[in-house]
Amino acid sequence: MSVVLGVLRLPHGRDMRIPIYETEHAAGLDIMAAIPEDKPLNLAPGQRELVSTGLVLEVPAGFEAQVRPRSGLALKHGVTVLNSPGTIDADYRGEVKVLLINLGQVAFEIRRGDRIAQLVVAPVSQVEVVLVETVTDTGRGEGGFGSTGSSA
Numbered sequence: 211m212s213v214v215l216g217v218l219r220l221p222h223g224r225d226m227r228i229p230i231y232e233t234e235h236a237a238g239l240d241i242m243a244a245i246p247e248d249k250p251l252n253l254a255p256g257q258r259e260l261v262s263t264g265l266v267l268e269v270p271a272g273f274e275a276q277v278r279p280r281s282g283l284a285l286k287h288g289v290t291v292l293n294s295p296g297t298i299d300a301d302y303r304g305e306v307k308v309l310l311i312n313l314g315q316v317a318f319e320i321r322r323g324d325r326i327a328q329l330v331v332a333p334v335s336q337v338e339v340v341l342v343e344t345v346t347d348t349g350r351g352e353g354g355f356g357s358t359g360s361s362a
């Protein structure tokens with residue numbers, strides 16, 4: 211059974227391409243900047259910006275949509291999603307926005323229609339939270355943060 215992702219285009223995103231999987235087994239749906247044609251975004255080094263996509267999603271219950279960076283933008287320009295992976299909750303009905311940051315050395319220009327991030331729809335579990343007085347013993351115990359080896 212296929213999982214259906216509802217995609218509503220807001221007025222400022224009406225001419226945007228509907229996100230599609232670019233290859234047969236792609237995990238991510240590319241999403242575009244729905245910023246005004248005549249107002250490209252100039253992201254200075256170190257600057258972060260919340261970028262409109264013009265999209266409202268209806269994520270099915272039991273799933274989330276994750277906003278993830280595009281690796282090409284990260285490699286070539288140092289531009290990434292600051293809060294990666296951003297979480298789009300199934301009950302969120304606002305516009306999907308992408309929090310981009312320029313970690314590169316030079317300014318990066320974003321124009322309307324540029325692919326700025328990708329969405330991965332993934333199942334989530336809501337658990338029952340139970341307060342306990344003790345937790346079970348394990349071989350790892352309290353070891354963490356590199357406790358299992360000398361390499362970084």
Ligand SMILES: O=c1ccn([C@H]2C[C@H](O)[C@@H](COP(=O)(O)OP(=O)(O)OP(=O)(O)O)O2)c(=O)[nH]1
Binds near residue numbers: 298305306309
């Ligand atoms: O990259 C993101 C992350 C979140 N959201 C939207 C969808 C999400 O359902 C909502 C809330 O996100 P989150 O729970 O991460 O934010 P918060 O800072 O905890 O705010 P809130 O108090 O609204 O939950 O904001 C986006 O559009 N893009």
